[in-house]
Amino acid sequence: MSDAPALLTTADGQPLKSALAHSQARSRRRAFLLVAPLFLFVVITFVIPIGQMLFQSVYNPGFIEYENRDTGEITKLMTNVTAWFEQNPQGTQPDETAYAALAADLVHLKATRAGGSVGERINYDIPGTRSLFTTTVRNADRLAPPYREALAAADAKWADPLVWRAMRSASTGYTLDFYLNALDLTRDETGAIVQVDQKVRVxxxxxxxxxxxxxxxxxxxxxxxxxxxxxxxxxxxxxxxxxxxxxxxxxxxxxxxxxxxxxxxxxxxxxxxxxxxxxxxxxxxxxxxxxxxxxxxxxxxxxxxxxxxxxxxxxxxxxxxxxxxxxxxxxxxxxxxxxxxxxxxxxxxxxxxxxxxxxxxxxxxxxxxxxxxxxxxxxxxxxxxxxxxxxxxxxxxxxxxxxxxxxxxxxxxxxxxxxxxxxxxxx
Amino acid sequence: MTASNAAAVGEGFVVFDRVQKSYDGVTLVVKDLNLSIAKGEFLTMLGPSGSGKTTCLMMLAGFETATHGDIRLDSRPINQVPPHKRGIGMVFQNYALFPHMSVGENLAFPLEVRGIGKSEREAKIKRALDMVQMGAFVHRRPAQLSGGQQQRIALARALVFDPKLVLMDEPLGALDKQLREHMQFEIKHLHDSLGLTVVYVTHDQGEALTMSDRVAVFNDGVIQQLDTPDELYERPRNSFVAQFIGENNKLTGVVEQIEAGKALVRLATGEVIDATPVNVTHKGQKTLVSIRPERVEFKPDMMPPGAHVIGAEVIEVIYMGDILRARLHVAGSSDFIMKMRNTIGQTRLSPGQTVNIGWDPLDARALEPL
Missing domain, CATH: 1.10.3720.10 (MetI-like)
Structure with a gap:
């Protein structure tokens, strides 16, 4: 006898393993059909919602997209400033180009009436910034170059590096900032993680x-x-x-x-x-x-x-x-x-x-x-x-x-x- | 019987003195139990379930309290002593080995609670395990052992702290026949070599007969007979014992003549048979004659001279290897059994054949019917 066991076959020469699988296939299929309703139920009501929840905790497109509630149409927002963020690495001081891009986006926001939802998204990171967007968007038509001064005149907060940092973070849609918020943490101007103010730790x-x-x-x-x-x-x-x-x-x-x-x-x-x-x-x-x-x-x-x-x-x-x-x-x-x-x-x-x-x-x-x-x-x-x-x-x-x-x-x-x-x- | 027991009571190592037990206050499970067990004795309590034998054991172990009467161990009343202070080793029916402890930890348990030091503990555990030939299993868990091995460990654990008395509650009930017979021998051997006093409870009469010095047959809360195994088997004192121990043929009739340890009994169908009166006293009394199947003879030359014979018809013969077992129609009923040794010269009976059967009058015991 050789050391390696010979491939076992059935009486008529079929390989034993495939014969076994074939003979049990029917009962296996039936067993699967019995659990299929539960399997579907669990997937639909449990796995998918939990997956969606996990996804939602790291993805919020409120800054870059606007969904029209009536038509379901999705409009891209803040495209100019997003493009500027992509071209310039983190830590770059916003220059006139950046402010011009922002001004153009704000005008677009006015046209799409999406200032509120974009402001809401930044408001999650920096409380009190929703009105910054809504008021500036309302008067966006009147902005004229040089935009840096124009925006600073409209609201001094536009010069705040924290606001720019928050916008950069929100511009990708993907973020871990919500986890930071959930643990009473936030980022400072340099992007380092710090604890939030004592009063709002909860x-x-x-x-x-x-x-x-x-x-x-x-x-x-x-x-x-x-x-x-x-x-x-x-x-x-x-x-x-x-x-x-x-x-x-x-x-x-x-x-x-x-x-x-x-x-x-x-x-x-x-x-x-x-x-x-x-x-x-x-x-x-x-x-x-x-x-x-x-x-x-x-x-x-x-x-x-x-x-x-x-x-x-x-x-x-x-x-x-x-x-x-x-x-x-x-x-x-x-x-x-x-x-x-x-x-x-x-x-x-x-x-x-x-x-x-x-x-x-x-x-x-x-x-x-x-x-x-x-x-x-x-x-x-x-x-x-x-x-x-x-x-x-x-x-x-x-x-x-x-x-x-x-x-x-x-x-x-x-x-x-x-x-x-x-x-x-x-x- | 009560008189002879009363004499023994007060001297033994374990004494039940007028013990009664009731669970509900209405019926007595144990009725007036008097029993004295000598040091070094192997005493078995035998009886059907519900006869009170296990209750007696539990009272002795301290898990049940006697409703009335005294239980004494080594002349000390123990009614008020909690179980852990009685120093009695016990082997349970399901072994009761602690499943979360290894064999060694199981055996260490009784020594630890007694505050015995580690080195002495290990010596005792080793000795106890070697005693039951289980020395190699000290690190195993009970679940990894077979039934027989668990039984040995349970035995070793009950003996490891050198108890004065060992109780066993149907310890072999869960084992298969062969292993059971082997363990019977081992327990008996341990009893002899260690000089233990053992109280053993079982409903298996074979076990009781092979292992015990004395057997107490329980029924209905009363000891029916307390005797050595051979006395019990050959000279049962009443119908219950006769029927409970071994196989028995029963013939009912009326005492026709009684004198000097001999009686003639006339059966309902008119035949007359010989018997030895046990607890029948006068002529005209109804009686139940009990005869062991292996003491019945059908060859005239084997019967004692002058013995009465009685006609029988063979209904069936079963070949059982060592013996032949014939069912006969005798005196109107057809459950009369006769056992014949399977020897070379043995006459083979066949169904339908008629024979005359008889027995030595000493083997037929005329008892008071139940």
Whole structure:
């Protein structure tokens, strides 16, 4: 026999591998057809929107394009000044040619009535510059050479190197400036990255608060869910099923109803405060503020996310036979040692799964903090919603959401490295 | 029986003194248990499921509390002692090896919680593993071991801290037949060489007979008979034990004559047979006569002189290798079994054939029906 195995063939001489592939092709096609609807659904509703969001966070053509809302026609804007930026490297002082190009573009803006949208784009980078564009565009016809002086006369800000830097950055459409904004950073005249003014720093603090609150909620959920899950796992099946219904009951009620009932309970004229006043624990003027702040957010979100912790814990605890703890006890361990060294380590896959699930859900939670959070209990998702709906700075919203997404992915990766994703049991 | 037990109670290494157990306050799972186990004894609790044998073991281990009565270990009442202070080694049915620890860590566990130093720990672990021929597996995880290997580790873990008493709760139930027989031998060997006191729970009567010094047959929360294996098999004291231990032929009838350890029983169909009265006392009493299939004879010259014989028709003969097993129609019922050794000169019976069968009166035990 030779060392290299001869190519195996079927009885009638076909290569075995192709015969195998042929014989299984039909069942493989059928298997694919079964998952095809889900595959399409995921691609259309999940992969494409996320891709679009990621793209929008690094691409904003507001400075160079204008889309007519009625006709859908796209007009190129700021072509002259964009051409000047391409010919001259970064750091070149804008000369008369540059100002002439800018003036020509401003005249074009007036004709296309796109001054507002271009100004908006620069306004994202330098707050307060929208009006710079709108007012200058309104009087663009009257600009005459020399343009540098004419524009400076129209508004001194046209001589500001920051404005020129922002225009250069916006002229390509592709930019990482929104990520800088989302991390409370900006660029100075030289293009170096610096922190924004103390007064307007908000995003990093909100990210930290979101992570902190989510961690707190996860911890509270774990502490509350562990005994419940253990009880459910040790009761006879008939009774544990009944209790499981109670755990799942919140899922059958609208999220809004549950959140509003917490408002009823916890507000300063609410049930809990009334009771404490009636019993005499606190005075009438000492009512505790538990709603529209962090306490409200933590309480309501813990309640809502608790089942996501109970279920994985239960599914891990149920198959652990009582004989493990008994064995540990008979071998001489106290009940605490038996719990810590024998029972707890076996529930870790459930703890990990539940914690990861609750934490990820909490990080992206929106409705509850919006309703009960007040100013103090807002999370990053509320700010993303604000930029989506109010300020219409979608690129910034996308950048914030992307940072959130990557943060969660990094946590997931860390979890995999430290605990191992194979050790996770979701149910 | 109660009198003889009462005499033993108070002297043994492990003593159950009038122990009762109820889970719901309505029914008793264990009814008035008196049992004394000597040091170094291998005692098996045998019985069908729900007979109270496992409950007794759990009370001894400390996982259940006795509703009434005393349990004493080495003359010390242990009712109030928590399980971890009893110093009893236990082997569980599913082995209960901690899946997140290696074999070595499993064995180190009872030593660590006792605060035994590292070097002494390692010596003890090595000794225990060598005892069950598993020395090479110290770094494996339980999941990487076969059922028999896990069983050995569980055994080593229960012995590594030198317990005074070892409890085993159906430890071989999950193994296949061959391995089970091999492990029975090994456990018995360990018991002999280490001088252990073992309380063993099983529902497998073969296991109970081969391993034990004494067997306690449980049914309905009561010890039906506590005896050595041969006594139990050959001289069952009541119908339950007779039926539970080994295969048995049952013939019901009425005592016709009874005197000096001999009885004549008239069956419902009119035949008369010989029997030894066990717990029947007077003429006219209803009785159940139990005869082991291997003690039934069909060749006239093998029967004791003067023994009564009874007509039987062969229904089927099954060839089982070492024995031939014949099902006979006897006294109106057709589940009478006779076993014959498969020897060269053995007469081969065939279905439809009629024979006369009989037995030594000592082998037919007239019992009170259930």
């Amino acid at each position: 995003y990093v603090m909100l990210f930290m608060r979101t992570l902190g609150l989510s961690a707190a909620i996860t911890l509270i959920c774990l502490v509350l869910a562990f005994p419940i899950a253990h009880l459910l796992a040790t009761l006879p099946l008939a009774r544990s099923n009944l209790l499981m219904v109670l755990v799942l009951l919140p899922f059958w009620t609208s999220l809004l109803v549950r959140t509003t009932s917490w408002i009823v309970l916890l507000q300063s004229q609410g049930v809990v405060n009334d009771l404490m006043v009636a019993v005499g624990i606190i005075g009438e003027d000492g009512r505790i503020q538990m709603m529209y702040n962090r306490i409200g957010t933590i309480v309501a979100m813990t309640h809502i996310l608790l089942p996501f912790m109970v279920l994985p814990l239960y599914s891990v605890m149920r198959p652990i036979p009582p004989s493990y703890v008994r064995a540990a006890r008979s071998l001489g361990a106290t009940s605490w040692t038996a719990f810590r060294r024998v029972y707890l380590p076996q529930t870790l896959p459930g703890v990990g799964a539940g914690a990861l699930l609750v934490f990820i859900l909490a990080v992206g939670y929106y409705i509850t903090p919006a309703l009960v959070g007040g100013a103090d209990g807002q999370l990053i998702s509320n700010l993303i919603a604000f930029h989506m709906q109010k300020s219409l700075n979608w690129s910034l919203a996308a950048a914030l959401a992307s940072i959130l997404l990557f943060g969660v992915l990094i946590l997931y990766w860390l979890y995999d490295r430290i605990v191992g994703i194979d050790n996770m049991k979701l149910g």
